Amino acid sequence: MKNKEIATIFGRIADALEFKGEMFFRVLAYRKAARIIEELTDDIELLDQQDKLRAIPGIGEGIAKKINEYLTTGKMKKLDQAMSDISKDLLDLLNVQNLGPKTLRLAYDKLNVRNLTDLKKVIANGSLANQFRMGEKKVDNISKGIQLFEQARARIPINIALQISEQVITYLKKAPGLTDINASGSLRRMKETIGDIDILVAGKNGKKIVDYFVKLPGVIQILASGDTKGSVMIQTDEHTLQVDIRIVDKNSYGAALQYFTGSKEHNIRIRSLAKEKGLKVSEYGVYKGRKRIAGKTETGVYQALGLPCFAPELREDRGEVQAALEKRLPKLINYHDIKGDLQMHTTYSDGVNTIEQMAKAAIKLGYEYIAITDHSRTASYAGGLNEYKLKKQWDEISKVQLKLKGIKILKANEVDILVNGKLDFPDKILKQMDIVVASIHQGFKQNVTQRICDAIENPYVNIIAHPTGRLISRRAGYDIDLEKVLEHAAKYHKIMEINAYPDRLDLNDIWARKAKEMGIKLAISTDAHEINDLYWMRFGIGVARRAWLEKADVVNTLPLQKFIRLFNIED
DNA sequence: GCCGTTTTCGGCCCGACTGTTTTCAGTCG
Numbered sequence: 176m177k178n179k180e181i182a183t184i185f186g187r188i189a190d191a192l193e194f195k196g197e198m199f200f201r202v203l204a205y206r207k208a209a210r211i212i213e214e215l216t217d218d219i220e221l222l223d224q225q226d227k228l229r230a231i232p233g234i235g236e237g238i239a240k241k242i243n244e245y246l247t248t249g250k251m252k253k254l255d256q257a258m259s260d261i262s263k264d265l266l267d268l269l270n271v272q273n274l275g276p277k278t279l280r281l282a283y284d285k286l287n288v289r290n291l292t293d294l295k296k297v298i299a300n301g302s303l304a305n306q307f308r309m310g311e312k313k314v315d316n317i318s319k320g321i322q323l324f325e326q327a328r329a330r331i332p333i334n335i336a337l338q339i340s341e342q343v344i345t346y347l348k349k350a351p352g353l354t355d356i357n358a359s360g361s362l363r364r365m366k367e368t369i370g371d372i373d374i375l376v377a378g379k380n381g382k383k384i385v386d387y388f389v390k391l392p393g394v395i396q397i398l399a400s401g402d403t404k405g406s407v408m409i410q411t412d413e414h415t416l417q418v419d420i421r422i423v424d425k426n427s428y429g430a431a432l433q434y435f436t437g438s439k440e441h442n443i444r445i446r447s448l449a450k451e452k453g454l455k456v457s458e459y460g461v462y463k464g465r466k467r468i469a470g471k472t473e474t475g476v477y478q479a480l481g482l483p484c485f486a487p488e489l490r491e492d493r494g495e496v497q498a499a500l501e502k503r504l505p506k507l508i509n510y511h512d513i514k515g516d517l518q519m520h521t522t523y524s525d526g527v528n529t530i531e532q533m534a535k536a537a538i539k540l541g542y543e544y545i546a547i548t549d550h551s552r553t554a555s556y557a558g559g560l561n562e563y564k565l566k567k568q569w570d571e572i573s574k575v576q577l578k579l580k581g582i583k584i585l586k587a588n589e590v591d592i593l594v595n596g597k598l599d600f601p602d603k604i605l606k607q608m609d610i611v612v613a614s615i616h617q618g619f620k621q622n623v624t625q626r627i628c629d630a631i632e633n634p635y636v637n638i639i640a641h642p643t644g645r646l647i648s649r650r651a652g653y654d655i656d657l658e659k660v661l662e663h664a665a666k667y668h669k670i671m672e673i674n675a676y677p678d679r680l681d682l683n684d685i686w687a688r689k690a691k692e693m694g695i696k697l698a699i700s701t702d703a704h705e706i707n708d709l710y711w712m713r714f715g716i717g718v719a720r721r722a723w724l725e726k727a728d729v730v731n732t733l734p735l736q737k738f739i740r741l742f743n744i745e746d
Numbered sequence: 747g748c749c750g751t752t753t754t755c756g757g758c759c760c761g762a763c764t765g766t767t768t769t770c771a772g773t774c775g
Binding site for chain 2: 274360404
C-alpha cells in the first residue's frame with residue numbers, strides 16, 4: 176500500500192505551500208487530503224484503478240489527478256515544483272514552536288536561513304531580532320521552541336499519560352477556588368499516544384490556580400504562567416512531557432471542554448454545521464446573534480446544535496456528525512460490559528503471577544471467565560510450553576477451578592504461527608483446548624499474510640492475536656496485507672483481537688472499525704503478564720470505542736453461558 | 747484545492763495571546 180507514502184507527500188506539499196504564502200485554504204485542502212489518506216484502510220492504488228478516489232469527501236479533481244500521476248509515473252509535478260527551491264531541512268523548522276511560516280519566510284528571505292544551524296546563528300548574532308516586527312521576546316520564544324524541537328520528545332503512550340494526568344488532577348483538586356476539572360485533548364479521546372496533557376479547570380482567580388499548578392512536583396521548566404493559562408514541562412522516570420492547564424469561568428466550562436477536547440477536525444465540522452444553522456460556536460458558548468444560548472455543559476452545547484453529546488472517542492471527524500444527524504451513532508461498548516479476559520500469561524511461561532493469582536484478580540474485576548494463554552513451545556525465549564508442561568498446566572487449572580468459585584478458567588494457549596505456516600501444536604492437542612489464540616512471534620518478514628490466513632483456516636483456531644505485530648514505541652508491524660487477512664477472517668468466522676497492551680493496541684482503532692464493518696467479531700484482551708496488567712483493559716476499550724464498536728461486536732462481553740455455547744466449551 | 751436542499755463562484759471555524767505596535771500580524775490550539 177502506498178497510502179502512507181502519498182499522505183506524506185501531500186503533507187510536504189502543504190508545508191511548502193504554507194511557507195511560500197500560498198492561499199491558506201489551499202494549504203488546508205492538502206493537509207486534509209493527507210490526513211484522509213493516512214486514515215484510509217482501502218488501498219489507494221485500488222481506489223485509483225476503480226476510479227473511486229473522488230468519491231472520498233475531501234478529495235476532488237485536483238488531488239485525485241495528482242494521486243494518479245504519482246501512482247503511474249512515480250512522480251508528482253506539484254511536489255517537485257513546491258520543493259524546487261527549498262529543502263526538507265527548511266520545512267522541518269515549521270515544527271519549531273513559536274516559529275511559523277511567516278517568520279521562517281522572513282528569515283529565509285532576509286537572512287538566508289536554510290536550516291537549523293542557520294537559524295541558531297541569526298538568533299545568536301541578534302540579526303533576527305532586528306527584523307521588522309521582530310524583537311527580543313519573540314526571538315526568545317523561538318529559542319525555547321528550538322530547545323523543545325531538539326529534544327524531539329516522542330509522543331507518550333496513553334497509559335503513562337493517563338497515570339500522570341490522574342496525579343496532576345489529584346494535585347490540582349486542592350487548588351484554591353477550583354470548582355471543576357477534566358483532562359481534555361487527545362487523552363480524553365483515548366488516542367493511543369499523547370503529545371501533551373491538557374487539563375481544563377473551572378474556577379475563580381485563575382492566577383492563584385496557575386501559581387499553584389506550576390509548583391506541581393516534578394516540574395523542570397515553566398513555559399508559561401498567566402491568569403488563564405499555565406504550561407510546564409515535567410520529568411518522570413522515563414518521560415519528559417508538557418502539561419498545560421486552562422482556567423475558564425464556570426458558565427462556559429462545557430463549551431471550553433468541548434473545544435479543548437477536540438479533535439480540531441471535529442470542532443471545525445461542528446462549527447461549520449453551527450454556521451449553517453445561523454449559530455456560532457466558540458470556547459465560550461453557542462451564540463445566536465449576540466445571545467448566548469448554551470455553554471455551561473458540554474451536552475448543552477451539542478444539544479443547541481441538535482446533536483447528541485458525542486463520546487470523546489468519537490470526535491475525530493470520521494463521519495460521526497453525519498451519523499448523528501442520521502441517528503445511526505453506535506451505542507458504544509463500556510468498560511463494565513466486559514465479562515472476561517481472553518489472553519494472559521502466568522508463571523508457566525513468561526508471566527509473573529500464578530494461575531490462582533490471576534484468577535483471583537479477575538474475580539475482583541468482576542469477570543466471569545478468563546483464558547490462560549501461555550506461550551507455546553517454539554517461543555522458547557518466553558519459556559513456551561511443550562505438550563508435557565501444557566498438560567501439567569491443565570491439571571493445575573482443574574485444581575484451581577475446584578478451589579475458586581465465580582470464575583471459569585479456560586484451558587487455552589497463545590499458539591505460535593510458525594515460519595512454515597503450521598501451528599506450534601498438532602491439531603489433536605489444539606482440539607482439547609477451550610480456546611486457541613494464534614499469533615506470530617517470529618519470521619516477521621516471511622510470508623506473514625499467508626501464514627495468518629493458513630492459521631485462520633485451521634478449524635481449532637478461534638482468535639488471531641495482535642494481528643499486525645506492531646509495537647508503538649519500537650517497531651512497525653509485520654509486512655502484512657491486513658485487508659486480505661480480515662477478508663479471510665470474515666469468511667471463516669474467526670475473531671480478531673484488540674490487544675490492550677498499551678504498546679500494542681493492535682488492531683488499532685481504524686482497522687478494528689474496518690473489521691466490524693466487514694462483519695468480524697472482536698475480542699479485547701490484555702495480554703497481561705502480571706495481575707496489574709489486567710487493568711489495561713481500559714485501553715483496549717478505548718480503542719474499541721474509537722472504532723465505533725458496540726457491546727455486541729465484542730465476544731468477551733458475553734455472559735459465561737452464552738460464551739461457552741459460542742465456543743462449544745465443556746462446562 | 748474542495749464543495750454546493752440558497753451557490754459552478756465565493757465561501758472555507760474561531761478566538762486568545764503575545765509582542766510588536768499606535769491598529770495589527772503571527773502563532774497556537
